[in-house]
Amino acid sequence: MDKARRHHDMGGLEAGPVDRDEHDHAPWEKRVDALMVLLGREGILTVDELRRGIEELGADAYDRYCYYERWMASMTNLLLEKRIIEVDELGERMAEIETGRREALP
Numbered sequence: 001m002d003k004a005r006r007h008h009d010m011g012g013l014e015a016g017p018v019d020r021d022e023h024d025h026a027p028w029e030k031r032v033d034a035l036m037v038l039l040g041r042e043g044i045l046t047v048d049e050l051r052r053g054i055e056e057l058g059a060d061a062y063d064r065y066c067y068y069e070r071w072m073a074s075m076t077n078l079l080l081e082k083r084i085i086e087v088d089e090l091g092e093r094m095a096e097i098e099t100g101r102r103e104a105l106p
Contacts (some may be wrong), residue, residue, distance in 0.1 A: 029068045045078055053078050
């Protein structure tokens with residue numbers, strides 16, 4: 001890949017056909033989208049920040065994650081960056097969900 005090009009920049013590269021078929025979004029994808037809308041309305045995150053966060057994902061994560069997983073990773077990193085949530089708090093909540101002690105959604 002060209003050294004001036006970052007891993008997320010696909011512009012002008014041969015990528016094959018684009019699937020333009022409409023599809024139903026999974027419930028978790030709808031929740032991620034709704035969360036971004038709410039964070040934007042509250043002035044906590046902007047679309048530009050979301051994009052920056054996505055572009056800052058490492059090449060491995062960027063290639064491995066699907067569209068809304070990139071959003072989730074970006075939003076999480078931005079909330080941590082802004083100290084709206086703390087790493088320990090996030091880890092504890094993830095552990096609770098993993099072990100089933102609490103519902104995934106309040």
